[in-house]
Amino acid sequence: MIIILGFDGLEYEYVKKFGCRNLMQKHFGKTDLSQFSEPRTIVLWSSFLTGKNQEKRILSGDLWTFKLKKEETFFNHFKNFYVLDTPGYNYSEDHKKERDALRAFFEKKGTVENYDEVAFENHKKIKEQFFNALNSGTNFDIVMGYFGVADVVGHLSFGLEEKMKIIYNELDEITRKVQEKHPDATILIVSDHGMKKIGRFGDHSNYAFWSLNIDKNLGNPKTTDFYSMIINNFKMSS
Amino acid sequence: MQKESLKLVIVGSVDHGKSTLIGRLLYDTNSLPQEKIDEIKKTCQMLGRDLEFAYLIDHLQEEREKEMTIDTSQTFFKSAMREYIIIDAPGHKEFIQNMMTGASQADAAVLIIDGSEGVVEQTKRHAYILNLLAIKNVIVAVNKIDKLNYDEKKFNTIKNQILEFLEKVAIVPLAVVPISAKNGDNVVKKSNQISWYQGASLLEELDKIAVSHEQKTKNLRLPIQDICKINGENIILGRIENGKINCGDQVKILPQNNKIKIEKILNFIGSNIVLSKEVGAGYNIGAVFNSNELSRGQVICTDNQELPNVDDKIKANIFWLDQNRNYKIGDHISLKCTTQEIDGIIEKIEKRINSSNLELLEKDAKELKHTEVGEVAFNLEKPLVFEDSSITPELGRFVLIQNQNVVAGGIIKSKI
Amino acid sequence: MNQITELEQKTIYIIREAYAQYKGKMAMLWSIGKDSTSLLWLCRKAFFGKLPFPVMHIDTSFKFKEIYEFRDKYTKEWGLDLIVAKNEEALKRGVNPKKGKFECCTELKTNALKQAMTKYGFRALLLAIRRDEHGIRAKERVFSPRDEHFTWDYKNQPAELWDQYKSKLAQDQHFRIHPMLHWTEKNIWEYILRENIPITSLYFSKNGKRYRSIGCETCCNPVCSNAKTVKEIVEELKVTKTAERAGRAQDKEQAYMMQKLRTLGYM
Numbered sequence: 002m003i004i005i006l007g008f009d010g011l012e013y014e015y016v017k018k019f020g021c022r023n024l025m026q027k028h029f030g031k032t033d034l035s036q037f038s039e040p041r042t043i044v045l046w047s048s049f050l051t052g053k054n055q056e057k058r059i060l061s062g063d064l065w066t067f068k069l070k071k072e073e074t075f076f077n078h079f080k081n082f083y084v085l086d087t088p089g090y091n092y093s094e095d096h097k098k099e100r101d102a103l104r105a106f107f108e109k110k111g112t113v114e115n116y117d118e119v120a121f122e123n124h125k126k127i128k129e130q131f132f133n134a135l136n137s138g139t140n141f142d143i144v145m146g147y148f149g150v151a152d153v154v155g156h157l158s159f160g161l162e163e164k165m166k167i168i169y170n171e172l173d174e175i176t177r178k179v180q181e182k183h184p185d186a187t188i189l190i191v192s193d194h195g196m197k198k199i200g201r202f203g204d205h206s207n208y209a210f211w212s213l214n215i216d217k218n219l220g221n222p223k224t225t226d227f228y229s230m231i232i233n234n235f236k237m238s239s
Numbered sequence: 240m241q242k243e244s245l246k247l248v249i250v251g252s253v254d255h256g257k258s259t260l261i262g263r264l265l266y267d268t269n270s271l272p273q274e275k276i277d278e279i280k281k282t283c284q285m286l287g288r289d290l291e292f293a294y295l296i297d298h299l300q301e302e303r304e305k306e307m308t309i310d311t312s313q314t315f316f317k318s319a320m321r322e323y324i325i326i327d328a329p330g331h332k333e334f335i336q337n338m339m340t341g342a343s344q345a346d347a348a349v350l351i352i353d354g355s356e357g358v359v360e361q362t363k364r365h366a367y368i369l370n371l372l373a374i375k376n377v378i379v380a381v382n383k384i385d386k387l388n389y390d391e392k393k394f395n396t397i398k399n400q401i402l403e404f405l406e407k408v409a410i411v412p413l414a415v416v417p418i419s420a421k422n423g424d425n426v427v428k429k430s431n432q433i434s435w436y437q438g439a440s441l442l443e444e445l446d447k448i449a450v451s452h453e454q455k456t457k458n459l460r461l462p463i464q465d466i467c468k469i470n471g472e473n474i475i476l477g478r479i480e481n482g483k484i485n486c487g488d489q490v491k492i493l494p495q496n497n498k499i500k501i502e503k504i505l506n507f508i509g510s511n512i513v514l515s516k517e518v519g520a521g522y523n524i525g526a527v528f529n530s531n532e533l534s535r536g537q538v539i540c541t542d543n544q545e546l547p548n549v550d551d552k553i554k555a556n557i558f559w560l561d562q563n564r565n566y567k568i569g570d571h572i573s574l575k576c577t578t579q580e581i582d583g584i585i586e587k588i589e590k591r592i593n594s595s596n597l598e599l600l601e602k603d604a605k606e607l608k609h610t611e612v613g614e615v616a617f618n619l620e621k622p623l624v625f626e627d628s629s630i631t632p633e634l635g636r637f638v639l640i641q642n643q644n645v646v647a648g649g650i651i652k653s654k655i
Numbered sequence: 656m657n658q659i660t661e662l663e664q665k666t667i668y669i670i671r672e673a674y675a676q677y678k679g680k681m682a683m684l685w686s687i688g689k690d691s692t693s694l695l696w697l698c699r700k701a702f703f704g705k706l707p708f709p710v711m712h713i714d715t716s717f718k719f720k721e722i723y724e725f726r727d728k729y730t731k732e733w734g735l736d737l738i739v740a741k742n743e744e745a746l747k748r749g750v751n752p753k754k755g756k757f758e759c760c761t762e763l764k765t766n767a768l769k770q771a772m773t774k775y776g777f778r779a780l781l782l783a784i785r786r787d788e789h790g791i792r793a794k795e796r797v798f799s800p801r802d803e804h805f806t807w808d809y810k811n812q813p814a815e816l817w818d819q820y821k822s823k824l825a826q827d828q829h830f831r832i833h834p835m836l837h838w839t840e841k842n843i844w845e846y847i848l849r850e851n852i853p854i855t856s857l858y859f860s861k862n863g864k865r866y867r868s869i870g871c872e873t874c875c876n877p878v879c880s881n882a883k884t885v886k887e888i889v890e891e892l893k894v895t896k897t898a899e900r901a902g903r904a905q906d907k908e909q910a911y912m913m914q915k916l917r918t919l920g921y922m
Contacts, residue, residue, distance in 0.1 A: 041920050064920045104922050107913045114281060121285040156916065158278070167282050200908030204915050243658040315839075322658075336814035340796070343816040372816075464668075465675040469703050476675075476701075478668050507703045509851075521656055523667040525703060535675060560814050575819050578675075636817060643823035644813040 002186040003231060004135075004179055005145040007049075007087060008172055009042060010152025010203075011192035012159075013210045019166045021173035023180060024190060029212035033223045034194060040205040042152070043067055045193035045224055047089030050074040052228025055089070065097070078232040079142040083134050086127055087147040088193075095123050099153050106157060113157050120153040128175065135182065143231070146179075148172060152196070159196045159203020180214070187235060188214040191227065244322040245450055248342045250369065251351035252361035256382040260351055260420040261325055264442065267427035270316035320446040335610055336560045339368055339648060346450045347376035349441070354381045354397050354417070358404050360595040367594050367612065370408040371558050371650060373628050373636065376448045379405075379412045380441055384433065385419040391435040407597055414444040458482045459490060460547070460631050461524075461539040462577035462624075469512075474505060474525040475533055480577065480633040482541055483519040484526065491542040492533065493624045494549040498542060503527040536579040538624040538634070547626040547634055551583075551619040557639065557649035558594065559607045564641070566607040572646070576623060576637035583619035590614040614652075625651050659846055662838055663697065668818060669797055669834035670701045670781065674708065676822050677779035677830070682738065684768075685710040687722045688869050689854050690783035693843055694835055696852045698781070699733065709736040711771060711780075715763035716746060717871040725855040740771035752873040769805065772829065779830040787839045796821075797836055803827035841892050848885045859883050 013031050016024045034040055036054050043064050047055040051073045059067050069089050076082045086093050102119045105111030131146040151168050158164050180188060190213075195206040211219060211227075217235055219226075249257050265271045283289065316323050326341040342348065348369050352362055369377055379401055387393040394417045405412060416425055417436055424430035427442045438444070459482035467474050488501050504515040505525040518524050528539075540546055559566055566572075568588060574581050591604035592612040600611070607613045628635025628650055639647040656664070673681060683698060683706075685691045698706055712726060730737045742750075745762035752759045772780075786795065796812055798820040813821050824830060835843075847854060857866045864877035882888040916922050 039918055043920070100921055103916065107909070107916075107922070113278065117282065117285065124286075154282075156912070156921070161278065164279050164282050167279070167286060167288055170288065171286050199912055199915075202908055202912040204912065205919060337812070340815045464671050467702060467707060469705055474703070476671050478664070505703055507700045510699075510704060512703050521661070521664055523664055523671065523701070575822075580822075633817070638814075638816050638819040640821075640823065643821065643825055645816065645819065645821055648814070648816045 002141060002183065003143045003234065004183060004186045004188045005143070005231075006176060006179065006188065006190045007046065007145060007147040008151055008190065008192050008210075009088075009147070009149040010155050010194060010196050010205070011169075011172065011190075011210045012151075012155075012195035012197075012206065013208065014195070015162075015165060015169055016210060018162075019169045019173075021169050021176075023173045023176040024169075024210075024212055026188065026190065026212040026214040027216055028218045029190075029210070030219065031195075031221060032191070032209035032211050033221050034207050034209060036223060036225070040194035040207055040209075042193055043088045043092075045209070046087060046147075048224050049191065049193070049227055050076075050087070050090060052225045054225060059089075065092070065100070075228050075231045076143065076145075081139065081141045082143045083139070083141050083145070085131050085134065085144075085146045086149075087145055092147075093123075095126075096149065099123065099149075103156060116157055117154055120150055123153075124148065124150040132178070135179065148175065151192075155196045155203035157202060160198040160201040189227070189231070193224070244324055245445070245448065246324045246326055246344055246346045247349065247445070248326045248345035248347075248374075249349045249351060250338065250342060250365040251349075252353070252356075252359050252365075255351050255353040255356065255359075255362070256420045257351055260349070260380065260382065260418070260426065263420045263423055263426045264323075264325075265316050267423055268316040268318065268442075318442055318446050323445070335364070335368075336645075338365070339372070339558075339560065342368060342374065343372050343648070345372075345374055347378070347445065347448050348374050349378050349380050349445075350412070351380045351382050351420075352397070352401060354383050354394065355386045357397055357400055363404065363408075363597065364595045364610065366405060366408050366410060367597065368558065370410055371556065371612075371648065373632060373650065376450070377405075377410050377412045378441065378444050379415040380420075381415060381417045382420050384417040384424060385422055389417075389424075389432045394436075413448065414438055416441045416444060456482055456545070456630060458541040458543065458545050459484055459488075459539065460626070460634060462579065462633075463533055463535050463537045463539065464523075464578050465535055466533065467525075469505075469525075472527055473531070473533075475528060475539075476523070476525055477539070477578070478523045479518060479520050481520055481631040483517055484524065485517050486515070489542055491540050491546065492530070493538045493540055493547065494622045495532070495537065496549075497530070497532070499528045499530040499533075499539075501526055502529055536581075538577065538579075547624050547631070549622045549624050551622045553617050553619070553623060553625065554652040555615055555617065555637070555649045556652060557607070557613050557615055557647045559609060559611050559613065559647050561641070561644070561646040562609045564646070565609070566613075566641075566646070568605050570641070573640040574617065574619065574623065574637050575640060576625060576651075577633050579623060580640075581619045581621050581623055583617050585613075585615045586618045587616040588613045589616065615649075627651075659842060659849060662835075662842055663700075663846065665818075665837060666694075666697050666834040667701045669820070669832065670698050672818075672820060673779055673781060673798075673830075673832045673834070674701075678707070680777055681779040681781065681832075682709045682711045682775070682777050683781040684783075685712050685726075685737075686783075686870075687712065687718075687726050687855060688783075689847060689858060690785065690835065690843055692854055693846055693852055694781065694783040695733075695735075696850060697834065704733075706733070706735060709738050709775075711738040711740055711768075713764055713767050713771075714739050714741045715759075715767070715871050716741065717752065717763075717873045719855075719857055719869065719872045719875075721855050721857050722869070725853075729853065738771065738775065740767045742767040742770060752871065756874060765805070777829065778824060779832055781832050781834060783835050784833050785838050785840070785843075786836050795833060795836055797833050798822070799831045799833065800824060800828045801831055841889070844885060844889045844892060848889055854885075858888065860887075 037056055044056045044059050047069055067089055071077055084090055098119045102111055102116040106116050154168055192210040194209050196203040197206045251257055326345055381397055398415050417433055418425040418441055424432050425440045429440045460480045461477045463475055463477050465476040486501055486504050489498055492499055504518055506513045506515045569584055588604040590599055591601040593600050594610050594612045626634040635651050637649050638645045685695055742763050750759055750762045796815045857869050859865055860880050860883045865880045867878050869875055882891045
C-alpha cells in the first residue's frame with residue numbers, strides 16, 4: 002500500500018527547526034517548483050496528481066472549482082484507492098469559508114481568531130474522515146489524505162513561530178499515527194509549496210517538502226516527477 | 240525615600256534557565272504581550288494540545304536576540320509592590336563586558352543555578368562580578384528543583400555548596416529559593432510541591448528588598464563635573480554623590496585641601512533660574528563658590544574629620560576586560576573615578592586570580608589577561624580622592640582606560 | 656526621588672558629561688518630535704536655560720508644516736543656536752519619497768547629517784533614542800562610537816560600567832551620545848505632563864486620529880486615537896499593547912500580503 006500525506010504549505014525549514022521527527026522520514030528534502038510562474042495551490046496539486054504542468058490550463062478558467070478527471074491522475078493506475086479532499090480533484094466546498102474569512106480579515110470585518118476557527122473546524126472534520134477511512138479495514142492500494150491547516154493558518158500567522166510549532170506538532174502526530182498503524186506501507190509526505198515569513202504573515206515559498214519512508218533518495222524532484230514514481234510503486238533506480 | 244522601580248539583573252550560567260526564569264516572571268505577572276499569548280493558547284485549545292511553555296519563552300528570547308520587534312512589556316514586570324526592570328546580561332564569556340555593563344546598572348541580582356548541575360565556571364565568574372560591582376542585594380534561585388524531585392535533602396546539599404562558594408566572594412545572599420522556572424514553582428507564587436520550604440517565593444523575596452536613595456552619611460561629596468558661565472558668573476556643575484549641600488556652608492576642596500564657601504545654589508524650573516537653600520544626594524546641581532581655582536576632577540566635601548582619602552598610591556582589585564590586549568606591568572593607563580581622570584601605571588600585580596574559580600594563579604605577576612582578576616598597586620601621576628565604596632560607592636570604584644577604551648573595572652581597597 | 660526624577664537626573668548627568676568632554680564640537684539633534692524636544696528641555700535644565708551648544712534639525716523639506724512652525728517659534732523663544740541641515744544637492748537632483756523611500760531617507764537624512772558633521776566639525780551628537788524603541792536598541796551604549804562611515808560595531812562595544820563613559824575617540828570616530836536611552840515612551844509622556852513641555856499639535860487627536868511618532872509628512876501614518884491632551888495620551892499608553900513603530904511596519908506587511916494572496920488566487 003502507498004499512503005500519501007499531502008500537507009499544504011509545509012515548510013522544510015520549520016520541519017527541521019521544530020524537530021518534527023515523524024515528518025522527517027528515512028529520506029526527505031525540497032521539491033523544485035521552478036517550472037511554475039507562481040506557487041498556486043490548485044495548480045501544484047493538479048500537476049502533482051497528473052505528472053503534467055497544469056498551470057496554463059487552470060489559469061484559463063476558475064481556479065478553485067477546477068476538477069481533474071480520475072483518468073488523468075495516478076489514481077487511475079490503482080484498483081482500490083481513497084482520496085480525501087485533494088485540491089484539483091475532490092477539494093471540498095467547505096474551504097470557501099476559509100477564503101471568505103481571509104477576505105474578511107483584510108477588509109477588517111473579521112479577526113485572526115475567526116479565521117483560525119474556520120481552519121481548525123475543517124481540520125478536525127478531515128482528520129476524523131481520514132482516520133475512519135484508513136482504519137476501516139478496506140484493502141486500499143493507495144490512500145491520499147490532504148491537510149490544509151499549515152497553509153491556511155500560515156497565511157496570517159506563519160511569522161509566529163511558537164503558534165506554527167503547535168500546528169507542525171499536530172501534523173507530526175498525524176504522521177506518527179499513520180506510520181504506527183501501517184508499518185509496511187510506503188509513506189510519501191509532500192507539500193505543494195513551503196512558506197516564508199512576511200512579518201507575522203506567511204507568503205508561499207518557491208520550493209516544497211517531500212519525505213519518504215523507504216530507502217530511496219529522491220534528491221530535488223520536480224512536482225511533476227512524483228507521478229511516474231507512484232504508478233511504478235517507487236520501483237525505479239534511485 | 241523608596242524607589243518606585245527596581246533594576247534587576249539575572250545572572251548565572253547560560254543553560255541554567257535564565258531565559259525561562261525571565262519568561263516565567265513575565266508570564267506569571269501578566270507582563271507578556273497578551274494578544275500573542277492568547278492566540279497561542281487558543282491554538283492549543285482548538286487543536287487539543289498542551290502549551291509548550293519553555294518553547295514559547297525561548298522563542299520570545301530568540302526574537303529579542305534577533306533584533307526583531309519587541310514589546311516593551313517584555314523587559315518590565317510589576318508586582319503588587321513595585322515595577323521591575325530586567326537588565327539584559329548575556330552569559331557567555333566573550334560577552335563579559337556586556338554582562339558587566341548591564342549588571343553595573345542593577346539595584347539587585349538574581350543568581351540562577353541549575354540544581355542538578357550546581358555551581359559551574361560561569362556561576363563563579365558572575366558571582367565574583369556581583370561582588371566587584373558591589374551589588375549587595377543578591378538572591379540565589381536554585382532552578383530545576385522538579386528535576387531533583389522536589390527533594391529537600393538534595394536541595395540542602397546544593398544550597399550548602401553554593402553558600403560555601405559565595406562566602407569566598409563575600410556575598411551573603413538575602414535568600415536561597417528552590418524554584419522550577421519551567422513549572423512556575425516558587426517563582427511568583429509559593430509552590431505546594433515544596434512544602435518543606437519555609438521561605439517566600441522568589442518574587443516575594445525581591446519585593447522585600449529595600450532600595451533607597453537616602454544618603455549614607457551627612458557628609459557632602461560633590462565631584463566637580465564642569466564649569467559654565469551664566470550671566471558672567473562661574474557656575475560649578477556636579478552631582479551630589481553623598482550628603483547634602485547647604486547654601487552658606489564652609490566646605491573643603493580636595494585634593495588641594497582649601498576651604499571655600501558656597502554662595503549660591505541654582506535650580507532651573509520651567510523657564511526660570513531659582514535659588515535653592517539645600518539639595519540632597521542624587522541631584523545634579525549648579526553652584527557658585529567664592530573661589531576661582533575650581534576645575535573638573537576636584538571633590539567638594541564637608542569640612543570635618545571624615546574627609547575622603549587623598550593619595551597617589553592605592554591598592555585595588557581589578558577585573559581585566561580587554562580581550563585584545565593583556566595588561567603588562569608598567570603599561571600606561573588612565574584611571575577614571577567620578578570625574579577624576581588620572582594617568583599612571585600599575586607597579587605591582589600582587590595576585591593574579593582566575594575569576595572563574597578564584598584560584599590564585601600567580602603571585603607578583605607581570606601580566607593580567609582577559610577575565611582575570613588582579614590585586615594590584617597603582618602609582619598615579621597625581622593624587623586621587625577616594626573613599627570606601629561602602630560609604631560612597633562612586634568614590635570607591637573606577638574604570639581603567641587604555642587606547643580610548645574601558646579595559647578594566649575596579650574597586651579601591653586602601654592606601655598603600 | 657521618584658522614578659521620573661531619577662531618569663531626569665541621570666540624563667542631566669550624561670548631558671553635562673558629554674559637554675564637559677566635547678565643548679565646541681558637539682550638537683544636539685532635534686527632530687522636533689516629543690523625544691528630542693524633551694531632550695532639549697533637559698539640556699536647557701542642565702545649563703539653566705542657556706544652551707551652550709547648537710541644535711541641529713535635519714530638514715528633508717518634506718516635514719509637516721506644524722514642525723517648521725514649532726521649530727521657528729521655540730528657536731526664538733529659547734534663544735537656540737539652530738543649524739538646519741539639508742542635502743541641497745540631492746534635493747536639486749529631485750530626490751523624493753515617491754522615487755524611492757530608501758534612497759530618499761539615505762540622501763535627505765543620513766547624507767544630510769554626514770555633510771553637516773563634516774561642515775561644522777562635530778565630534779559628538781546628542782540623540783534622544785530610547786532602549787524600548789526597537790530590539791536592537793537594547794544593545795546600545797550611552798556613549799556609542801561610530802567610525803567615519805557612521806557604522807556601529809555593536810558586536811564589539813567597549814564596556815560601560817556604572818556611569819563611567821568612554822570619553823576618548825580614535826581619529827576618525829565620532830560619538831553618538833544617548834542621554835535618554837533608559838527612558839520608555841510612557842516615561843517621556845509622563846515627563847512632558849509633569850514639566851508641561853510644549854510639543855507639536857501633531858501628537859494630539861484630530862478627527863479621531865493622531866501621530867504617535869512623527870517624521871516626514873509623506874511617510875507617516877496617524878493612529879486611531881481620541882487623546883487630545885498629554886494626560887489622555889498617558890492614559891492611552893497604559894492600555895496600548897502595540898509597539899510605537901510596529902503599527903507602521905504591520906500595515907506595510909499586511910498590504911503586501913493582501914497583494915500576494917490575490918496573485919496566488921486566494922482573494
